[in-house]
Amino acid sequence: MYPPQTGNRGIVLRVTCRVALTLLILDQLATASATELAYVRVSPRDPRYFELSDGTPYIPIGLNMIRPPEDGLAGMERWFAKLSAQGGNFVRIWLSSPFFDIEPARCGVFDEERAKRIDALFALAKKYGIRLKLCTEHFRHLGEGTQAWAARPQLLIQNGGPAKDTADYFLGEAGKAHYKRKLAWYAERYNCDPIIFGWELWNEMDAVRANVWEPWSAEMLPELRRLFPKNLAMQSLGSYDHEGKRERYRRLCQLPGNDVLQVHRYLDLGASWAICHGPVAVLAAEAVKDLRSFGIPKPILLAESGAVEPNHTGPFKLYAKDRDGIILHDVLFAPFFAGAAGPGHIWHWDVYVDKNDLWWHFGRFAEVVRHLDPPAEHFEAVELEHPRLYVYALHGVRTTLIWCRDKENTWQTELAEGRPPETIRGALLQLPEQWQVEKAKTIRCYDPWNNRWQELRLANPLALPDFQRSLVVRITTASTEP
Template structure:
């Protein structure tokens, strides 16, 4: 291969050579916590940023460099075409791990895989949150099922003897921070990367004294921030599915250097908390409201959510039946309308979203909130109202308010377990707020259609017939 052929081959690999690059990241800058309202995210130009998209942490069956590039090109294209602008990726998955064989030795060839994915994200207008680590043992923790990843770190076994030593010793901390520094040299100045998560579900690491994990997080968060000063840093915990998890979330999410209050929660029939077997909208809304009470002045994001077999034994059997995306719809809408800084961010990107071709739901959410700025409106989420068999989620602003109305008689149990089709909700007149309505429009996310109220009657809204859910946009007196 001569020099010209080599250059052409290299350029053909990188998506930024296509000449059709989305310049959004360059134009708007880095993502930050909004200076106007710390409950939301914003770009450097202070315009609000609402991250819409699922976890796409790693390809579950593809390991080749070209295959990984094609995988993310396909997923990012589908996500972008449907209004998505965000994803999360594990840099500790074998597809991207820059330290695969020897502690302290970094593989630039594997790093170029990540370079290519970052370039693809810029091409499609997608911001990335990178998760730095996920291992739970030094050795002997293989993938739990096909398509998963191993949860061990054999190269570190020659440096530290135990997981306790990794989190307590200077050697262990230095291993972590040197790797972070290597990545910072490549991505700290790239606005496509919105943030860095220290560890996936760090409380799942089985230490005798879990206080070590909190101490480590408290020490490492500011040190990682030093390496990524223009990007957000945060920590994550396992599913909020038992009573003790709530107090654990309180300790971690209230750390001042933990910039985003993240929560994971799943529909799990083996979970201790009954809310984890409730309708998806209710379990998602409850997780957000719990974190909002813990961290009222931080962005709250339901950053992992989905449905699993009892006790996280694998993806839920419900997914095969949910070809309409009932679960996905509810986990997207309920968090945002409960005061989260984003819609819910689904797990199971391959087993559920891609397999059932549910990408359109991200576009429906984006359409439902289009033009609504929760920061400018000083929006406040109201407790769920229950009227006439309806659940009403409200984001009420100064002169514009959004309402997501969910049929309370239809949920995952009635549709996916009992096999009952949802019944249409009849048109009716309801009072949504106490202010005089000036204009009311309706968005049906299941039909992707807008309509307008013909007759306004003071504080009441005459909603049209719908199935499952309806979004109501009300422009009203201040």
């Protein structure tokens, strides 16, 4: 027992608290600094998932945010702030968009003012804790095509560039040397900055007006690795929406040096595959399952998704009715529960996510994966049969996550037909006996539409509470929270 203190106890207490607070702040700064210096990498514990170079698990929660709005970086900061406030930690940027393009006028002449915009982008990313996937190019032709946004005529020889036509840019030595010089410029200025999630060679390169994507990618992926040895390297192809794409995607996934297996797929009533016309949950999950079937143990991401007018002629007109964000919800949840390394990344960040104020959906996904360490779990992706629900499960060493999605609530029923979601009552979920649910430590369910957790009784089948649209179940066999 300590003797009673006398005198200026209040002063001692205040000083002690100040010291403790100072130590806490210093500890937090040290932790933040360590996290800032950690790079995103493929996890050595499970190569299907990501982690930071300090071993911290990393799930890329975010979206495509290709360019800022009309008010420039101030508008992009608003978007970053909204995403970060909901637990978001990832965006994809096109460095070739007009706002950031470092070669806006003449081939080989790098614009310092545009470079400063990229510098400011990096500063914003660090301020809000958002890792950047940087896509270096997106053009599809040098003037021969009809899409003005996809043209790069300054690369033609007659305009001071290195190529006589589109194919020559990718196959000729002068064109390839030009692209490598541009990569070298980025490397010299940004030097594997850890805020970079990774470098993406091209946006949907098989859409280029020349059959060049495979040999060119095979040559340039090692160049990315050489210049950015601490950042991830990747490539992308166009929407996975017809049979001809299957083998193309297989070859992309098999390319040496391609660290991340990316797939793009949209709800598109003009696509030849019927799956692209149906429920978003299914088209998103099946895209991931197809890439998993190639048997390549690397992280998979649904890197572009959403809904478009037929044949990608514009944003989906029914976005205006999707005030609750059912399309975004399915894009986020379905891929991860089908075995992807993160949620899906929606495309229409401005005319859909921001316009409908749907940022809260990222927070709901972040809540589901809070304290989750996917590489430690060695998840097995499983689908369970149910008459009313799509049931996608991740069965892990200590944690099992299950996403239940109402089959009768889709974009067709809710947005096209105007039918509100039904309340599912008394649903029972039969789980595999080998999961030994009765021995679990806890079973909790989460309603992502109402942001509410509740405990469930340890039993098999599980009795689910009443819910609308979707529900997440989390089963733990050991403590997974700090």
